[in-house]
Amino acid sequence: MTFAAPIAEQLFVLKHITGIDALAQHGRFADATADVVQAIVEGIGEFAANEFAPLNRIGDVVGARLIDGKVVMPDGFVAAYQSYVANGWGSINAPSDFGGQGLPFSMATVALDSLGAANMAFALCPILSVGAIEAINHHGSESQKAAYLPKLSTAEWSGTMNLTEPQAGSDVGALRATATPLGDGRYQIRGQKIYISFGDHDMVENIVHLVLARTPDAPAGTKGISLFLVPKYQLTADGGIGKANDIKVVSIEHKMGINASPTCVLAFGEEGECVGELIGPEFGGMRAMFTMMNNARLNVGLQGVQIAEAATQKAIWFARERVQSAKAGGASRDSVAIIEHPDVRRMLLRMKAGTQAIRALLYFASGYVDRAALGEDGAREMVDLLTPLAKTYGTDLGSEIASLGIQVHGGMGFVEETGAAQYYRDIRIAAIYEGTNGIQAADLVGRKLAMEGGDVIRRHLQTIAADAGGNAPLTALAGACAEVTEWMLGASVDDRLAGSYAYTQMMAIATSGWLMLRQLRAAQAEQAANGTNAFLDGKVVACRYYLEVMVAEALSLKTGAMAGSELLYMLDAEGMAA
Amino acid sequence: MTFAAPIAEQLFVLKHITGIDALAQHGRFADATADVVQAIVEGIGEFAANEFAPLNRIGDVVGARLIDGKVVMPDGFVAAYQSYVANGWGSINAPSDFGGQGLPFSMATVALDSLGAANMAFALCPILSVGAIEAINHHGSESQKAAYLPKLSTAEWSGTMNLTEPQAGSDVGALRATATPLGDGRYQIRGQKIYISFGDHDMVENIVHLVLARTPDAPAGTKGISLFLVPKYQLTADGGIGKANDIKVVSIEHKMGINASPTCVLAFGEEGECVGELIGPEFGGMRAMFTMMNNARLNVGLQGVQIAEAATQKAIWFARERVQSAKAGGASRDSVAIIEHPDVRRMLLRMKAGTQAIRALLYFASGYVDRAALGEDGAREMVDLLTPLAKTYGTDLGSEIASLGIQVHGGMGFVEETGAAQYYRDIRIAAIYEGTNGIQAADLVGRKLAMEGGDVIRRHLQTIAADAGGNAPLTALAGACAEVTEWMLGASVDDRLAGSYAYTQMMAIATSGWLMLRQLRAAQAEQAANGTNAFLDGKVVACRYYLEVMVAEALSLKTGAMAGSELLYMLDAEGMAA
Incomplete structure (x- = not known):
């Protein structure tokens, strides 16, 4: 089985969630025509599958090594990186004044989605470069920009x-x-x-x-x-x-x-x-650091999407090939592929739905990065709000999906050569770096909650609630989020922080649920207009599963979000160890 | 930091949850006097900490190797194993007719709890031996028993x-x-x-x-x-x-x-x-296999407890040592140990409460293994019911706690020499072997649900509900479990299996919540009678946290448990991959 970039899915999300067409209406992003977008999505998908994916296992087994004071990459990495530069994949979103293509950040997101699904560790290198470009471009002098940005923009440095x-x-x-x-x-x-x-x-x-x-x-x-x-x-x-x-x-x-x-x-x-x-x-320094890190936080959230995609593809492929036992309660005693067993189906659908949900969340946030760059009203606040949600939930759900991927493989999932275990190991860092998920949650209940006295979050939840229409789980979850938000606004710092993680999860799932509902409607509209196809059928089922099961599951996070800090401090540090 | 067995906790759970005193009333287990129990718990704790724990990292780094067709254990393992045999730790529960000590299985459980927390991979060896002993003792001929059980009972083989x-x-x-x-x-x-x-x-x-x-x-x-x-x-x-x-x-x-x-x-x-x-x-063969595997399933569930304990100790130790940032909203701008930050506290308390909850579940099940061996009415059915719950929830929560352990360590958690990562990697197999957790869930909604037409589960839930008294989250969860149980009894095989995993989680958490409530009451009674101490204070807080937050969280699993299978089969295998 070889990795294939989810091109139809990526184009669908770019269209319905990022709003790439609207971005291309702006002169700055006029190059992002439908043709260009499709060519990039297809091109990077093919490049990632052909050049980055084959190096994923050697990257894990051999790894980067320190030899005579220099880091040496595993065989194949240098050539693949040079090909990445030569193809212009590193310059999609780099500033056009300095040799970059000046396309929307949203397009760099989709490129990184495919590259990292093929090889997460490799695709981390460009994430760091983007941070450096942003910092120099926003805070550097003209001569610094002239000296460093051209080579960074092409990814040659x-x-x-x-x-x-x-x-x-x-x-x-x-x-x-x-x-x-x-x-x-x-x-x-x-x-x-x-x-x-x-x-x-x-x-x-x-x-x-x-x-x-x-x-x-x-x-x-x-x-x-x-x-x-x-x-x-x-x-x-x-x-x-x-x-x-x-x-x-x-x-x-x-x-x-x-x-x-x-x-x-x-x-x-x-x-x-x-x-x-x-x-x-x-x-x-701090201000420049946040410039560096902000998009990096989204890109780390995107690593969750990358691994979720790769793990899901691998698990579905395995479950279709692996034959084991007859279907319980079925008429035939013949053994079937394990994808036919209900609990394996459940795991796979959870993986599929979860992957789509976090992709939607990340692509949605990326769209707002572009809108903020265009100076659109309220866009910067949306980026600020969405960043801790996307970083935390993207990485947490990415880890959960990688774990399900192991589980689908059974004993083989624990054996390294299968590759499922590598996904689980690789993604675990993402909840830690670029600000631990706990730091993200603190950011949400601190700086982000305080924006406009809570109105930024209130408006966001009102939009979700208004859009939810007859969807019961989403309506309930948006309501629970609103209730917790008001509680948080009146709570002590300790109480807010005590519930920050659960609140972050709820807010992220409500937002993702909303984006899945919008996709469900968009898919149904496309089906009504042009008839259905396998991708749209899958989209409808994944969106429904996410809303009916995963959004519903999140409701009871409310208790933890509003539990307060009293119990946490009833023991002192010594007592915690007793 | 060195591992220390949680002796006060183990003795408390043996007393209040296993009911070790009542077991010792039976002639067969008369040797399990309070003194013997305490000596074993303390002795194995010390042995595990001194002999098994120091080998945990070399076991990971060097590992078992195949050399010239033979498996060679890392340095130190042979001597530690011989010491284990010489000290009689391998023979606690082995049949007394063949050189074993004939003590309750519950005592073998506490021994394995400490050994595996010190070194999970090493302590897996005895688990396999126990399975072999059980199979030979129950199904072998007299001459087979005479030939093989003596050396297996002492753990020499x-x-x-x-x-x-x-x-x-x-x-x-x-x-x-x-x-x-x-x-x-x-x-x-x-x-x-x-x-x-x-x-x-x-x-x-x-x-x-x-x-x-x-x-x-x-x-x-x-x-x-x-x-x-x-x-x-x-x-x-x-x-x-x-x-x-x-x-x-x-x-x-x-x-x-x-x-x-x-x-x-x-x-x-x-x-x-x-x-x-x-x-x-x-x-x-199948019947003998189930004899081999049944207690092995509990012992694998116990591996979750082992890793949870070890990961929690390490995380608490680290969080007390690691100084980072002032406390948000506090008067002082001095940096504090990270255990003082609310979200770190939350993670640690969740780890502590979760570890105690699965330990209670496993020790409770072990007590019923002993009661079943004594022929106590209904005990075999309780073992049958508790086994899939304990295996699934023990291993799942063990993995979650190991993940929290990494998170508490921040970047250091991802670096192997810290040891937090090893726990996370080691425990991941436990949800797979001895019957994957999906197989356990199928067992619950199949054979176990069907016991006495559902009455075994109904009675268990009624006991919990009756005991829950004024505890709102537990009452609600037991009620939700009862509702799902009745739904399951009327559902198709596919619908039951579709919800089997969520149902298993709910049932396990309700049972664990009940055992935590019982411990809460027992701890409060001890406090009232003899005054408090650090252990009892910690027990009260852990039990409360589990009930107030973790039991409450489980309520919304109901939706997934009753979601049915229709959505799972709306796509065919090909469509799942689209």
Whole structure:
């Protein structure tokens, strides 16, 4: 069985959920014509299946290795990456002023959907580059943009985000890396960073590290952080590759998954020769970091979709081939493919429906990224609201679907060569990095809930409720979300945080349920207009299953969302261990 | 941080849930005095922590290896196993007629709880031996018992279960291994078996394989299966180790977890020299297999408890040490240990409460195994009912808790050296082997629901409802279970199976919730009588959290349980892939 990108599904969601046609009405995105969209979706699907998917297993088994201080990718990765660059797949959404195609972020999303389903660890590399491009494009000087964006836009160079230090994980403000002015506008960078994805590798000629550090006498905490651009190789006067910067790859982590993604410990300036330049104003690091991370959070949510898609395809394929036992209660005693057994069917339909639900949520959020870029009213607030929902639910449901994929395979699912286990291992990081899902939930009940005094969330829920029409589970869930929202607005910080995770789940499922209902209606309308086909039949069943079972299931999360924090603090830390 | 067995908790559950005192009133279990029970619980806890726990990581990293056709265990395993035998830990529940201690199965359960929390893969070996002992003791001849049980009872020899073949997994009836009479009462065994846990290893001097095979002209399907005893080394006339049998270790699987447990492909009789003997009557294989597997299913459910305990201890320890960010909304801006953050607290309390809930469920079921052995009225039916609940929920919640354990660790959770990831990988097999959880759910809505026309389940739910008293979530969940039960009794086979998984979850959570309520009351009574302590305080909070949040959450599973199968079959197999 080989992976095939879900092209009909992707085009359907782009049309009905992203609203790609409306985006193309704007001059900025006028290139995103129906023909171009279809060509990209089909082209990237074919590329992902042919070039990235065959490397998924070697990426896991061999993995990225640190050899003589340099990270070496497994066989085939360098060539595939070069092909990715040559085909222009890295430049879809990159700024057109600097060699990018300037297409909607929504189109980069669909490209990443296919690439990551084929090979999640490999497709992580472009996610980091996009973050670097965004930060430089929004906060860099004209000369910095001119020097770095052209090669980043084509993906000939890659980028990294250097935030974490051993004592500074979720608590970014605790970081200690330093940047000392050299007097010529440049800075000497010193410090150790950990968990740097693709912190080094041999697929590009230069790597653009974006590094958070403190200038001398900077205030403590997040207020004193600045962002620096620190290239692996300094640039020559004419912009070419110059002297190697003083950046040492100390080690790479031995992880549970995404082994093809080198997770580096980087030492900057051990020899006192690491040179970087400030991006944006001094002490503007946090703002620049959020620029880097915001779309990255959506792209990590999208990793859930990627794995869910790949795991579902593999499980359905297996369940159609694997023959085991007669159907219970059936007339025939002949053994059947296990897809005919009700509980296997249930698992597969849950996988299929869940995958479509999180894809809709991510594509919907991506559409708002484009609308925000166009300056559309309220679009930025929607991105802000949707980001924690999409990141958390996308990654959680992605993990659940990967687990179901193992279960469908039975004993073979636990044996590595089958590949189902790799999906389960790979996706587990996604609930952690780019802000743990707990941090996302805190963001929802903090900054996001507070937007316009709660009105952004209220309006969103009213839209869902109004659209839900006669759909009982969705109406009930939207109502429960509204009730919890009002409770949250009146609750203490501790009580809000105690229920934040359950509330995030409810909000995400209500939003996804709404998008599935819209797809159900769109599919039925297409059936009525043009007759049905296998894709539309599948869409109708998946949407119905999601609404009738998965949305209904979420209703009782309300209890946990409103449980408060009293019970959580009844024991002290010592008592928790007793 | 080192693992410590939860001795106070184990003694509390043995007392209030297993009812160990009442068991000791029976002559057969008179040796299980309070002193003996306490000595065993403390002794095995110490042994597990000192001897098994230090080998958990090497077991994962080095794993069992196949070298020159023999399985070699990692360094330290042979000595630890010999110490296990020498200390008598393997013989707790083994038949006293053959050198075992004849103590309650409940005591073997608590021993395995500690051993497996220290090292799940290692502790799998004894589980297999217990299955072999049970099968031989119940179905073997006197001479077979005399020949094999003494060494199995002391754990000097180990046992295996050989059911699965490539085409015969859940569908045992499809197996093809053959047994041809040799004319002297013995049989020549031929065939390949897969997924044989501890199918070979170097910790014992002999391995007793129990092999399902077909005699010549046996009827097709499960009716034609017989059970054979096939030792690794044939016995000499005086019962010593004789000639090696013709059993080849073809390979061992490369798995996602439990790497210290060699999962073997075994070829029996490739040279035509594999000799075995029939256990029980010809064609009695299925019955003997269920004897082997029944307690094994509970012991696999217990693996969920093991990992949950170990993962919870590790996460609490980490969360107390790891300092990150000030408490949101707090007066101080000083960073605190992450255990002080509400959402981390929520994760830890969920882990703690969930671990206690599945431990209660497993210990409760074990108590009924002992009551059934004593011939107590209705006890066998309770074991039958509780087995699919305990196996499914124990393993599912064990996986969820291991996942939370990773999440508490943040990025470090994904790095292998932390150890949180190993728990997550190890436990994932438990939902699959000894009958997948889907098979368990089918068993519940099939054979178990049908017991006494549904009255066994009805009575159980009535007991819960009567005991629930004023507890609203438990009353509601027991009521929902009763409603689904009646619906199931009138539903088609397909509709029942479509909802079987959700129903199994509800039933397990209702039962666990009831056991947590009983513990809550017992803890409060102890507090009232003797004053409180850290353990009792923790017990009260864990029980309350389970009831107030986790039982309440389960209510909406009802929709999925009663959803029926229509939607599942609206697409054909081809359509599922579209």
